[in-house]
Amino acid sequence: MLDNIEVLQVLEIVIAVFMVVLAFLAINSKSLIKAVMFLSALSMLSVIGFVVMQAPDVAVTEAVIGSGLVTSLFVFTLLATKKVGVK
Amino acid sequence: MLQFAAIILLMLGLYGLLTQRNVIKIIISLNILEIGLNLFIISVGYFEGGLAPIFTSETPANPNFVDPLPQALVLTAIVIGVGTTALGLALARKIYQKYGTLNLDEMGEN
Amino acid sequence: MSAILLIAVPLLAAFISILVKKVSPYLLLLVSLFALVYPFFMDMSDVIIGGFDSPIGINLVVNKFALTSLIAVNGLFFLVVAVNIAQYKKLSSILLVALAGLNGLLLTGDLFNLFVFIEISGIAAYLITTTNKKPLQTFNYLVAGTVGSSLYLLGLIILYNMSGTLNMADMATFVEGNGMYTLFPFLLMFIGLGVEAKLLPFNSWVKGILGHSNNLSGAMIASVYATAIALVFGKLLAGVFQIEGTLALIIALVLGITILAGEAMAYASTKAREILLYSSIAQAGIVILLFTVGLGAWATFFAIANGVSKFILFGVVNRLTEEVGSDEMDQLKGSFVNNKLIGVSFTVAALSILGLPLFFGFVVKMNSLIGFFEPDFVSNLPGGNFIFPIIILVASVIEGVYFVKLLTKLWYKDSDVKVNFTPLFKYVVVVLAVALIVFGLFQGEVEELVASLINPGGVFIWN
Incomplete structure (x- = not known):
């Protein structure tokens, strides 16, 4: 049980760092389509975040709506x- | 830990809203703000070692559930967020049709 | 008869109106008439939704305050729709959603539910303003509104973490005991609602929206939405957060600056619509200031009187602008000479906002000012008993200057501006103007009505 929680804590830190980096990239990237992809990845990571925080129903919704739709x-x-890839 | 990340995401979203001049980028910043907010709301109800608030056949007699109410709130907030995003993107298309650009600085008026 | 019908029926009608497009305008008229008439037959009791009792489940609060605001807002909504629907048939479903959202805002007794209704009515408002054909301005409104409601939600969730409740009445008791700790979340919620209520630092969207408004969106945003949001603000300020001390002073100062800056900008602008929109910023500031200092009952009627007047003013000016093609005051010169009836109604509405005797606005404004000096009025502001009446009086003087300027331009003789108003619009405007005069003449009755809003305990919301 203790191991489990420690793994979760490491996972949390990794997700947290990646999310902040991705958010920064999404805001500051020059290409719009890349920014959208970063946002999508950020949304996917937040799904893992929701699962870690014991909210599986929210995670499913976020995965389908937030990330996909x-x-x-x-x-x-x-x-x-017609702005794909252009600044 | 995720709570801090959520607050940083909120701040980054606000930073993006203030600095970006592209309509799509502004909507992306709004989305980042919303993701941060949703994570923050969930983290309010979470404590270490809590269980997901779902009853199954394996649920122990005295389950140590995390608070389910914030999760219900977030479900609503996600759906509302998609509504606003979709409306914002529709407006972005209209803006592009009208001005031929998505950059706020390149438009004649403000 | 349950209050939930006021929210459920418009939503149901909105879905039906998408399926049968042809009847949707009539459906809209029918439903908004229903929403106007229905509050007269409602029982005063809390409505519990979903079978959970009120601190746990969501409840709708039906009291005198809610009934008064419902009748006022739905009445204005019905008139706006009735006058404009022929021109904007496509918007029927959206207007139905807006009606559901506004009714929900005024009825709900749950803070998260309030957020949902803010978003519903907000999205409807963005869609209504797309008829301005100014997508960029609508986009700015959308961003401002979304950030505002996100901040509201953030403040709300912090409060929930502290108190463990989302119910307004429950929250009020919690806030009473823990005033200090609720400062930060309260400020976040205040900013969030301040965006919609057009308060000063957060109102950059107003110029883009109301400065380019058309017949429908002008009256809708400036009259119906402004009244509803002001009353919701009042519900929170008077019923949930009892703010006092330094915080109250800061907020009241922000409001004071909003009032004076709004009036000053209205004085400086030469476009008829801009004058009206800056004036409405100032009016919103006054209403929320009255709620903040604890003169809630009069603030309610202030908001209603202002909503009625703004309906006439924006309706007339937008119609004129549509015909003339510009809202510069010089271009509109003398528009009323050929439309005496409209002109007189417009004058009545302007003078009522100004607070001249004989009109509804006077009764409201005078009694609010008297309220500051009542012996049993305990101000929650240090030194607030004198500063804020003076601010309101100064604001009235500036209003006087620019409204008189506007009116003399519009009544200017020898003009060739010819604008046709539909008979229905004329009729509605005249009836509202007469109502303003009638309420102004029967001062005693209005005062009794207001007194009935305040119960002996002094708390006027949760009776």
């Missing part, structure tokens, strides 16, 4: 504005 909405908008 929102990313596709962003991509479609970028396609419609």
Whole structure:
């Protein structure tokens, strides 16, 4: 049991660091499509965060809606504005 | 630990909202802010060693559940967040149609 | 008869109206009429949703305050819709959602539920403002509104962590015992609601939205939404957070600056719509200031009187702008000479906001000012008994200057501006103007009505 909690703590720290880095990259990247991908990855990591914090139902919702639906909405908008890969 | 990350994400979202001049980037910042907020709300109800608040056949007699109410709140907040994001992206398309750019500085008016 | 119908029926109608597009305008009219009439037949009791009792489950609070605000907001909503629906048939479903959101805002007794309704009515408001054809301004409004409600949610969750409750009445007892610790979350929630209520540092969206508003969005945002949000603010300030000491002073100063800056900007601008929108920022500041210092009952009627006047002002000016093609005051010169009836109503509304005798606005403003000097009025502000009446009086003087300027321009003789108003619009505007005068003449009755809002304990919300 103790091992389990220690593993969780390490996992938490890793997720936390990665999330902050990804958020920073998403805000500051020059390319819009890359920013969207970083946001999607951030959303995926937050899903793991929700699971770690014992909220599996929220994790499922976030995975489907936050990561899947929102990313596709962003991509479609970028396609419609013909701005993919361009600054 | 995740609680601090959530607060940093909130701050990063606000920072993005204040510094970015691209419509899509602003919506991305809004999303980051919302993810940070959702993580923060969940972390309010969480304590170490708590169980997911779901009754199964293996649930012990005196279950040590984490607080389920914040989780219900986050479910609502996620859905509302998608609504606003979708509306914002629709507006971004309209803006692009009207001004031919997504950058706020390149538009004639403010 | 349950209050939940006020929220459920518009939502149901919104879904139906998507399926049958043809009847949706009539459905909207029918449902908004229902929402106006229904509060007269409601029992005063809490409605419990979902079978859990009130501190645990969500409840709707039906009391005199809620009934008064429901009748006022739904009445204004019905009139705005009735006048404009022929022009904006496509928006029927969105307006139905807006109605559900506004009713929920006024009824709910749960702080998270309030957040949900803020978002519902907010998203409806963004969609209504897309009819301005100014996507960038609507986008700014959306970003401001979303950040605001996120901050509200953040403050709320901190409060939940401290108190373990989301129920308003329950929260009020918690805040009473722990005033110090609730400062920070309260400020976050105040900022969050301040975005919607147009308070000073958070109101950069207002100019873009109301400065380009059309017949529907102008009246909707400036009159219906402004009244509803002011009343919600009042519900929180008077019913949940009893703020006092330094915090109250800071907030009251922010509000005072909002009032004076709003009036000053209105004085400086030359466009008719800008004058009105800056004036409405100042009015929102006054209403929330009155709620903050504890004159809640009069603040309620202040908000309602302001909503009625703003409906007339924005309705008329937007119609004029649509015909003339510009809202510069010089272009609109003399518009009222050919439309005497509209002109008189507009004048009545402007003078009522100004607070001249004979009009509803006067009764409200005078009694609010008297309230500051009542012997049993205990100010929660250090030295607040004199500063804030003076601010309100100064604001009234500036209002006087720019409204008179606006009115003399609009009544200017020898003009060729010809604007046609629909008979329905004329009728509605005249009826509202007459209502403003009637409420102004029967001062005693209004005072009794207001007195009935305050119960002997002094707490006027949770009776």
